[in-house]
Amino acid sequence: MARTIHLVRHGHHALLGGTLCGRMKGVALDELGCEEIARCAVAISPRPNLVQSSPQRRCLQSACILAAHYGLAIEIVPALDELDYGDWTGQSFDDLDRDPRWLVWNTQRGTSQPPGGESMRALQRRIVDHLEHLRADPGSDIVVAVSHAEPIRAALLHYQGIDLDDFLAVEIEPGSVSTLTVDHDKIKITGINQRVRA
Numbered sequence: 001m002a003r004t005i006h007l008v009r010h011g012h013h014a015l016l017g018g019t020l021c022g023r024m025k026g027v028a029l030d031e032l033g034c035e036e037i038a039r040c041a042v043a044i045s046p047r048p049n050l051v052q053s054s055p056q057r058r059c060l061q062s063a064c065i066l067a068a069h070y071g072l073a074i075e076i077v078p079a080l081d082e083l084d085y086g087d088w089t090g091q092s093f094d095d096l097d098r099d100p101r102w103l104v105w106n107t108q109r110g111t112s113q114p115p116g117g118e119s120m121r122a123l124q125r126r127i128v129d130h131l132e133h134l135r136a137d138p139g140s141d142i143v144v145a146v147s148h149a150e151p152i153r154a155a156l157l158h159y160q161g162i163d164l165d166d167f168l169a170v171e172i173e174p175g176s177v178s179t180l181t182v183d184h185d186k187i188k189i190t191g192i193n194q195r196v197r198a
Contacts, residue, residue: 005134005143005180005187006044007152010054010062011036012174019092022085022117029061036175037062039196041069044177048072048142054080056148063146070144079130080147086117110164120164124154131155135182152178159189 011033013021021027029037044066052075053063063074088096096102105112113119127147134143149172156170156178157163171193172178179191 003141003182004048005131005145005182006048007155007178007180008037008040008044008062008066008144008146009149009152009172009174009176010056010058010146013058016174017093019090020085020088020096021082022089023056023082024090025057027056027058029058033058033062033174034065036196037065038069040175040177041066043196044144046142048144050075050140050143051146052077052080052143053146054082054148054151056082059146059148063144066144066146077130077145079126080145080151082148083114083120083123083150084118085114087115088117108165109167120150120154120167123151124158124164127151127155128158131180131187135185135187155180156189156192159187 011029013027013033014030015021015027047070049072051063051067051070051072053059055076055078059080060074067074101115105114109120134140152172153167153170157167159180162169173193173195176193176195177191178189178193180187181190
């Protein structure tokens with residue numbers, strides 16, 4: 001079974017902080033993002049035996065940097081995908097701030113969802129189901145799973161027993177590593193939002 005699962009958020013990209021990218025096609029890492037992930041690759045030790053990735057380009061690029069460092073292939077895993085923001089995908093945060101539904105979403109994550117999109121609770125179920133599958137998988141020992149802020153945050157909230165409405169209790173920065181460890185058939189958190197500085 002997996003002993004250690006490193007949840008890596010993809011590196012920085014040019015739209016970060018200005019646009020709600022979600023599942024927009026073609027969002028790519030910039031130079032800073034590549035550097036962040038290269039530092040993660042060096043810092044993660046011991047060497048993993050499995051690298052998984054969200055299907056989104058920025059995650060696949062991050063996973064490629066990691067996998068090349070470890071000499072591994074990449075497994076694309078839909079459960080690691082970004083939250084589906086539906087009609088909000090691709091909108092600027094300035095525009096979203098004028099949408100009353102956005103305020104509801106950011107205060108009631110446990111019961112609301114983006115218009116035409118996926119609820120945070122559904123996201124949490126899919127990511128936790130995947131992590132529990134990894135926990136029980138005899139073929140994986142140390143896993144690097146490259147994903148996005150919201151799936152990683154949802155998983156950490158679950159394993160800390162924190163309500164989804166308190167989602168801001170967990171910060172997940174680009175190029176950060178959060179680590180889960182299997183202990184007596186349970187998953188515990190041993191690191192959150194760890195950054196490797198230049």
